[in-house]
Amino acid sequence: MGLRDRISNFLLKQVEKRGWFEDIFNNTIRYGGRYVNDENILESSDVYELLQDISNQLMLANIIIEDNEGNEVKNQSALKVLRNPNNYLTGSEFIKLMTNTYLLHGEVFPVLDMDQLHLATNVYCELDERLIEQFKVGGESIPSFMIRHVKNVGTNHLKGVGILELGKNTLEGVMSAEKVLTDKYSKGGLLAYLLKLDAHINPQNAAQSKLIKAILDQLEAIDESRSVKMIPLGKGYSIDSMKSPIEDEKILAYLNVYKKDLGKFLGINVDTYTALTKSDLEKAMMYLHNKAVKPIMRNFEDHLSLLFFGRNSDKRIKFKINILDFVPYSTKTNIGYNIVRTGITSPDNVAKMLGFPEQNTPETQAIYISNDLSKIGEKKATDDSLKGGEESEEKGNAEN
Structure with a gap:
């Protein structure tokens, strides 16, 4: 049996045995009498919401392939794999799962098995004497060209750090407090x-x-x-x-302080993000994008490019995010209005009439407001009208 068949059979057995999602999320940490693992961590609405906001941006991104000059390359087999990675996950589900695993554990292992892409678990990795990373899954060695080790790098070159490790104490304290309140009110307030x-x-x-x-x-x-x-x-x-011995006010005060700390482990300030979502959703999404999503996106691009094309290729996988996907319709309408308003004030004669500063460029000086059937930027109609005007003026001078 070949190496590819052995790896495929191992991955298939893992899926059949307990489900890939359950296999991915199986790490458990114990602290202070409260178990926190990557399944029940999603019970915390605040943590779940932050994970959703970050992973949704990556999930909604368009994945393209570019050459070294930034030109988009079409009809690549890599895109087919990324859009349909395997038989149990869609492309968007794969990216979302990859992001959540990366955030929770600090590392994730995509495996490219010919025309299928998987996320391996229980991976043992080490550097050999030639400083080449070696991988084993269930005792089976996986060639380094088939797998990438995507890390949220802290201070260790061989292991990433995620929220389960970085925020362990905070998470367990928050989740214990949440559980106390939930149990109290689900049992009628313990009255x-x-x-x-x-x-x-x-x-x-x-x-x-x-x-x-x-x-x-x-x-x-x-x-x-x-x-x-x-x-x-x-x-x-x-x-x-x-009366119940559980004092709600003290627990809520604790949660109000320490829940905000969880955002720090995901790269954002919760107070800032919350305030922006209330006042300007577009700014909130840009804040989240620049603070948390963009570094993850760059890391994914680097590793997936190496996984699909190797080190010597000039091709690169790119995530393209349209931030307008995350703003309300009213905001998009305002953006459209501003674009139209900018177009109206582009001609210098109109800008002057409306009280806007003139741009004093050949293009803005050549545009006439009467050219309402021509698109802004297309000067053919304008040039023709200008040329016709010049010819009429020259003809008039000749007649005189």
Whole structure:
């Protein structure tokens, strides 16, 4: 059996055994009595939202191939693989999974197996005596030309760092606090009642048992805080409420401080990002793009280019992101209005009339507002009209 078949069979067995997604997300860290792994970390809405915002930008990017002069290269087989990497992931799902794994673990291992692209897990890697990185998956060696080690580099040249490691203490504290609040309110706020009796409870006392059961039924029927129940009690009976020992305000204050720290491990300031999303979504997306997405995108481009084309090729894989995909329709309308307004004020004579500064270029001086059927930038109609005007002027002078 060839090397390619052995690797393919191993990858297939992993998929069949427990599912590729589950296999990718299997690392667990234990701290302070609370387990934090890459499955339950997504239970935290704040972490999930930040991961979604970053990975969605990469997911929506158009992937192209360029030569060393920046010209787009068409009809490359690499693009077919990137758009349909394998039988269980689409191209967009693959990029999103690759990004989330990279952010959580700090490293990800894309494997190119002929016309299929996979993300390998449980990879052991080391540098040999010639400083060439060697890879093993389940004891099987994988040639270095088939696999890339994409790292979120910290201070180690052979291992990346992700949020599970960088933010371990913060994550576990935040998730423990979230779990306490969730458990409290999912269990009715842990509000209990203490029934006091002056006399001993006697199971044989039918009247006493009936009264206790009626009281319990009334208490259990309280399904929300606004409900009011009137329970008439006989002599010797009283009901006291036991308040939950969990103090919401202190836990919420803790979360308000430390949840923001999670953004730092993803490369953004949560306060800045949140403020921008409320005031200007386009600026928020550009902030996220420049602070977090762009470095990841460059790293992915480098490694995928080497994986598909090798070191000696002049071809390069590029991610093209249209930031307008992330802004509302009203913002796009305003952008379109501004473009039209700029076009209207391009001719110097119109700019002067409307109070805008003149550009004083041959192009802006040659444009006439009467050329409404010609596209701005196409000077043929303008040139013809200008030429016709000059001929008329010359003819008039000759006649005189």
